[in-house]
Amino acid sequence: MKGSERQARTPTFCALCVSRCGATAVTVDGRFTALEPDPAHPTGRALCVKGKAAPAIVGHADRVLHPLRRTAPKGAEDPAWERISWDDAIDTVAARLSAIATTSGPESVVFAAASPSTSAISDSVDWIVRLRRAFGSPNFTCSMELCGWGRYLASMYTFGAPVPGAFMPDLERAGCILYWGYNPSVARLVHATATVDARRRGAKLVAIDPRRAGLASSADHWLRVRPGSDGALAIAIVGVLLERGFYDVEFVRRWTNAPLLVRADTGRLLRSEEAGGAEPGRYVAWDAVAARPVSYDPTTRSYGVDEARLALEGRYTVGGLECRPVLAELADHCREYTPDAAAEITGVPAADIARVAETLWTSRPVAFYTWSGLEQHSGTTQTIRAINVLYALLGCLDAPGGNVLFTPVPTNPVDGLDLLAPEQRAKAFGLDERPLGPARFEFTTGSDFYAAALDGRARALVNFGANLVVAQGDSARGRDALTQLDFAVHADTFLSPTADLADIVLPVATPFEVEALRIGFEVNQQAQSLVQLRRPVQPPRGEARSDLEIVFALAKRLGLGAQFWDGDIDAAWRHQLAPSGITLEQLRAQPAGIALPLKTVHRKHARIRDGIPAGFRTPSGKVELLSETLAEHGHPALPTFTEPAISPRSRPDLAVRYPLVLTCAKSVRFAESQHRQIATLRRATPDPQLELHPDAAAARAITAGDWVRIVTPNGAVRARARLNSTLDPGVVCGQHGWWQGCAELGLPGYPPYGPDSANLNLILRQEPSDPVSGSAPLRASLCEVERIDTQNAATARAAR
Numbered sequence: 001m002k003g004s005e006r007q008a009r010t011p012t013f014c015a016l017c018v019s020r021c022g023a024t025a026v027t028v029d030g031r032f033t034a035l036e037p038d039p040a041h042p043t044g045r046a047l048c049v050k051g052k053a054a055p056a057i058v059g060h061a062d063r064v065l066h067p068l069r070r071t072a073p074k075g076a077e078d079p080a081w082e083r084i085s086w087d088d089a090i091d092t093v094a095a096r097l098s099a100i101a102t103t104s105g106p107e108s109v110v111f112a113a114a115s116p117s118t119s120a121i122s123d124s125v126d127w128i129v130r131l132r133r134a135f136g137s138p139n140f141t142c143s144m145e146l147c148g149w150g151r152y153l154a155s156m157y158t159f160g161a162p163v164p165g166a167f168m169p170d171l172e173r174a175g176c177i178l179y180w181g182y183n184p185s186v187a188r189l190v191h192a193t194a195t196v197d198a199r200r201r202g203a204k205l206v207a208i209d210p211r212r213a214g215l216a217s218s219a220d221h222w223l224r225v226r227p228g229s230d231g232a233l234a235i236a237i238v239g240v241l242l243e244r245g246f247y248d249v250e251f252v253r254r255w256t257n258a259p260l261l262v263r264a265d266t267g268r269l270l271r272s273e274e275a276g277g278a279e280p281g282r283y284v285a286w287d288a289v290a291a292r293p294v295s296y297d298p299t300t301r302s303y304g305v306d307e308a309r310l311a312l313e314g315r316y317t318v319g320g321l322e323c324r325p326v327l328a329e330l331a332d333h334c335r336e337y338t339p340d341a342a343a344e345i346t347g348v349p350a351a352d353i354a355r356v357a358e359t360l361w362t363s364r365p366v367a368f369y370t371w372s373g374l375e376q377h378s379g380t381t382q383t384i385r386a387i388n389v390l391y392a393l394l395g396c397l398d399a400p401g402g403n404v405l406f407t408p409v410p411t412n413p414v415d416g417l418d419l420l421a422p423e424q425r426a427k428a429f430g431l432d433e434r435p436l437g438p439a440r441f442e443f444t445t446g447s448d449f450y451a452a453a454l455d456g457r458a459r460a461l462v463n464f465g466a467n468l469v470v471a472q473g474d475s476a477r478g479r480d481a482l483t484q485l486d487f488a489v490h491a492d493t494f495l496s497p498t499a500d501l502a503d504i505v506l507p508v509a510t511p512f513e514v515e516a517l518r519i520g521f522e523v524n525q526q527a528q529s530l531v532q533l534r535r536p537v538q539p540p541r542g543e544a545r546s547d548l549e550i551v552f553a554l555a556k557r558l559g560l561g562a563q564f565w566d567g568d569i570d571a572a573w574r575h576q577l578a579p580s581g582i583t584l585e586q587l588r589a590q591p592a593g594i595a596l597p598l599k600t601v602h603r604k605h606a607r608i609r610d611g612i613p614a615g616f617r618t619p620s621g622k623v624e625l626l627s628e629t630l631a632e633h634g635h636p637a638l639p640t641f642t643e644p645a646i647s648p649r650s651r652p653d654l655a656v657r658y659p660l661v662l663t664c665a666k667s668v669r670f671a672e673s674q675h676r677q678i679a680t681l682r683r684a685t686p687d688p689q690l691e692l693h694p695d696a697a698a699a700r701a702i703t704a705g706d707w708v709r710i711v712t713p714n715g716a717v718r719a720r721a722r723l724n725s726t727l728d729p730g731v732v733c734g735q736h737g738w739w740q741g742c743a744e745l746g747l748p749g750y751p752p753y754g755p756d757s758a759n760l761n762l763i764l765r766q767e768p769s770d771p772v773s774g775s776a777p778l779r780a781s782l783c784e785v786e787r788i789d790t791q792n793a794a795t796a797r798a799a800r
């Protein structure tokens with residue numbers, strides 16, 4: 001470094017993905033040159049290649065630097081962007097949205113955002129939600145049904161709480177770690193490093209994944225499950241746990257609905273009044289000591305007798321009705337999936353199923369995490385239910401070393417829950433079709449949004465980043481839906497196939513150019529206790545602004561200034577921080593952040609207030625092994641496996657022509673559909689990949705590195721073959737998100753639609769989806785793989 005250059009080092013964190021790794025940013029003469037790990041930060045042990053590439057991302061030539069307006073009609077190959085001023089852009093957006101809300105109702109304006117797991121939208125997503133609610137729209141598309149449903153919302157129907165989304169695995173104390181459809185080595189670096197530490201001190205690791213990827217390669221047990229058959233596997237493990245008495249009787253009796261009696265005739269929980277009792281609303285259990293029924297009052301969470309007396313097995317006649325406890329019903333239900341039967345369905349050997357059940361029991365406490373491998377299926381909700389029931393039996397919830405809700409920093413909520421009127425909430429797209437699904441929580445599935453855009457219920461889109469046409473199945477439907485809208489504004493750091501369908505594009509600053517307030521880093525108590533005001537490392541390039549500034553400016557121009565501190569972001573943050581006792585001034589003076597001395601409180605369900613234990617936020621106040629809520633809406637009350645809608649077993653007719661099961665996984669070098677333009681990242685993975693077993697390749701005369709065509713009933717896309725002998729020969733694994741070129745390396749982009757596409761979602765579909773959530777079958781479908789003949793391959797190479 002020359003003597004005249006000034007180097008500065010700023011404590012920060014990388015916001016490029018869900019890991020949010022603590023870091024030090026290095027600048028030279030005010031220019032961002034390097035990002036380094038910050039071991040003093042609770043998430044700062046390491047950075048991934050994307051984080052290290054941050055300066056290249058910030059400085060990339062393709063950044064959007066100015067507000068843009070399209071001048072060509074939608075559907076034209078080139079939108080012919082024209083530069084406009086911020087004032088013009090915000091005025092136009094506000095005027096169009098207001099007009100559309102007046103004529104078609106605010107619900108016709110759909111808001112969208114990139115997922116907080118793949119982008120820095122986590123800086124501002126609560127404020128985007130606040131804007132949506134203040135505007136009056138219940139419709140928000142944020143990949144919830146593909147990314148967060150199982151972790152956060154499906155688990156509400158078992159635990160009344162987001163497990164493992166918010167009740168995080170306590171990796172520091174776990175005796176056994178269970179990763180199911182989750183590969184933290186790629187997805188969440190802090191979990192990967194903490195898992196390596198845990199294993200060093202003796203924790204066991206169970207990985208359930210069709211591929212032996214990441215930590216699975218050294219796991220104590222790796223179960224190679226057929227994609228989408230996880231539900232059968234989970235039910236089989238539950239069966240073994242129950243059969244061998246591998247469950248926490250005390251927890252199960254006291255904290256789950258296991259003792260409640262189920263009517264043999266209806267399959268529903270017996271109510272006290274049905275058995276001649278005088279207390280409506282109460283459930284019934286069997287007191288095995290007194291040999292008589294007792295009623296359970298969900299409001300006081302009390303049976304009136306010691307829970308230790310409650311029967312968990314047997315058959316009883318109460319008021320003339322034949323009944324048995326939920327646990328007995330569950331045990332019987334699981335018998336359909338003996339390890340042998342499950343082995344047949346899942347491809348996991350029966351002995352391994354039994355061994356995993358034993359490890360889970362003998363190595364408690366168990367901490368678990370599930371993610372994408374289980375989210376994107378036509379049976380996601382029931383699979384998650386089965387795993388949640390499995391987890392409940394182990395009795396580790398909110399116990400040290402289990403899945404724990406670490407104590408958060410006290411703050412004022414800012415997502416504006418009270419700003420949206422109930423009558424507007426009721427207009428959420430998809431609520432009628434799936435009343436228990438994402439719409440109930442104000443999330444709109446991609447498919448519901450497209451349907452509404454295509455039939456005119458949705459008229460406008462306010463999109464903070466989401467690359468919908470590449471992220472959602474059926475990209476061509478996405479294009480058609482977005483083209484139908486009267487108006488769309490897209491805020492982004494880079495252009496994308498989705499931005500190309502907008503009327504106005506707003507330039508967004510990268511997280512390294514703007515201030516942001518992060519309250520809690522989630523993964524353990526130390527991390528969750530930290531508040532950090534991330535400082536800009538360099539000024540925003542061009543005219544780029546933060547999403548937060550855009551939200552506040554737009555709110556003001558829409559006449560919603562009163563709900564947005566009149567556009568004053570500092571004032572809003574002060575309000576948010578008030579209960580913490582930490583001030584903005586303190587945070588600005590201490591860019592490494594301020595930690596509160598918070599302590600974890602375990603087993604919060606057992607805390608007693610006014611003589612009543614807290615319990616769980618479910619209708620019964622207990623963990624619901626049997627869910628009447630699901631049953632009332634026509635879904636199975638006990639976790640039930642249904643074969644993936646498009647699989648060799650459910651569609652043997654299709655499997656004749658498309659014999660391979662197609663799933664997908666993320667790339668360590670790119671976040672979702674981003675970062676292909678960054679040379680340091682693209683160099684090591686220049687082309688879209690398809691992993692397949694050497695035998696499957698040989699049977700098709702495919703060798704490693706060949707260009708192949710992945711063919712589904714919906715079309716074909718290209719990828720390069722990569723051999724992976726850990727796969728079942730009948731399973732292949734693709735990558736979604738390929739569209740961008742990399743000019744620096746002379747590597748091509750791929751059209752999002754059409755014959756030369758490499759966009760996996762072009763040939764996947766949003767339906768048939770999960771009946772509860774609408775989750776799309778992106779991870780279990782059928783395909784054939786063909787070598788692109790030499791001549792075509794040569795053409796493909798020449799085209800680069």
Ligand SMILES: Nc1nc2c(c(=O)[nH]1)N[C@H]1C(S)=C(S)[C@@H](COP(=O)(O)OP(=O)(O)OC[C@H]3O[C@@H](n4cnc5c(=O)[nH]c(N)nc54)[C@H](O)[C@@H]3O)O[C@H]1N2
Binds near residue numbers: 114471473493496673
């Ligand atoms: N087949 C298949 N499809 C999938 C998946 C899969 O595994 N397989 N995964 C699904 C999952 S889990 C998800 S989360 C979705 C992801 O879908 P998206 O949430 O759309 O995420 P990305 O594809 O990463 O695109 C993010 C976009 O946000 C922009 N961006 C990045 N940072 C910012 C920021 O700070 N502000 C703003 N305004 N924009 C920003 C990027 O430039 C990019 O255009 O895809 C889903 N689609």
Ligand SMILES: Nc1nc2c(c(=O)[nH]1)N[C@H]1C(S)=C(S)[C@@H](COP(=O)(O)OP(=O)(O)OC[C@H]3O[C@@H](n4cnc5c(=O)[nH]c(N)nc54)[C@H](O)[C@@H]3O)O[C@H]1N2
Binds near residue numbers: 115226371
């Ligand atoms: N480097 C990087 N990090 C990321 C992202 C990224 O794109 N790149 N994306 C971010 C986002 S938005 C998300 S949602 C997370 C996702 O993080 P993960 O969920 O870990 O992501 P994946 O690698 O897609 O899927 C995990 C595993 O599921 C397996 N799998 C596929 N199908 C099935 C199945 O049917 N059953 C089971 N049991 N397993 C299956 C895959 O083989 C894969 O190893 O990562 C976040 N972090």
Ligand code: SF4
Binds near residue numbers: 046051
């Ligand atoms: S894992 Fe990589 S991209 Fe994600 S926050 Fe950490 S350094 Fe950034």
Ligand SMILES: [Mo]
Binds near residue numbers: 115117118143146
């Ligand atoms: Mo995601």
